[in-house]
Structures are given as C-alpha cells and as structure tokens.
Amino acid sequence: MSEGAFLYIVxxxxxxxYTGTTRGSLDMRIAQHNDGTFEGYTSTRRPVVLVYSEWFERITDAIACERKLKKWSRAKKEALIQGDMDALHVLSKRRTPFGA
Known part of the structure; x- marks a missing residue:
C-alpha cells in the first residue's frame, strides 16, 4: 500500500x-479531519463523514483524479457518491456547443 493512495470525499x-487524497490510513486521515489536526477547509466544518473513497495504485493517479473532481459540480459529485453512473453520464454532457 506504500506506493498508492486513497482519493476520498467527506x-x-x-x-x-471536501475532496482529498492520502497515502496513509484512510481511517486515520478522517480522524485527523475530525480532530482538527490540520488547519484548512474542514477544521471549521467538523464533524466530517466519509462518503466516498477509491484506491489508486499510484499516488499521481489519485492526485490527478482529485484535481478533476474538485472542478466538478456538486450534482456530479453527489452522483458519484451515490454510484449513479447514469446520472453522472448525463451530468457530464456538454451543455453548450463546442466553440460557442
């Protein structure tokens, strides 16, 4: 597990x-969010609850996915959390013609 990382949403x-990544224990990272160990977004919005996680063999892939998800709409993130791939597909369609 030392080479990979978790992508998670709380x-x-x-x-x-909040979307993040961790190389270490996912349970430990969620506990750190809830303890306020690190300053930042979640420190004033506690408690947090883990709602989605995915393991990546390479941390670079986890970080790339995190950056992508941080640009997503809330609706797309909620569809991912619910495992609703049909809704995620619909929400991912371009709303305006290319070049418009």
Whole structure:
C-alpha cells in the first residue's frame, strides 16, 4: 500500500463536500479531519463523514483524479457518491456547443 493512495470525499457538518487524497490510513486521515489536526477547509466544518473513497495504485493517479473532481459540480459529485453512473453520464454532457 506504500506506493498508492486513497482519493476520498467527506461530507462536512455544513453539508459541503471536501475532496482529498492520502497515502496513509484512510481511517486515520478522517480522524485527523475530525480532530482538527490540520488547519484548512474542514477544521471549521467538523464533524466530517466519509462518503466516498477509491484506491489508486499510484499516488499521481489519485492526485490527478482529485484535481478533476474538485472542478466538478456538486450534482456530479453527489452522483458519484451515490454510484449513479447514469446520472453522472448525463451530468457530464456538454451543455453548450463546442466553440460557442
């Protein structure tokens, strides 16, 4: 497990979503969010609840996916969390013609 990393999404106390990655134990990382170990987004929005996680063999892949998800709409993130791939596909379609 030392080469890879988890991508995760937590739901904060204010219902906002936070996306992150960790090389270490996922349980430990969620506990750190809830303890306020690190300053940042979740430190003022505790407690947090893990709602999605995915293991990547390479940390670079986890980080790339994290960056992609951080640009997604809330609706797309919620579809991913629910495992609703049909809704995710619909939400991923371009809303305006290319070049418009």
């Amino acid at each position: 739901r904060c106390a204010d219902s906002s979503l």
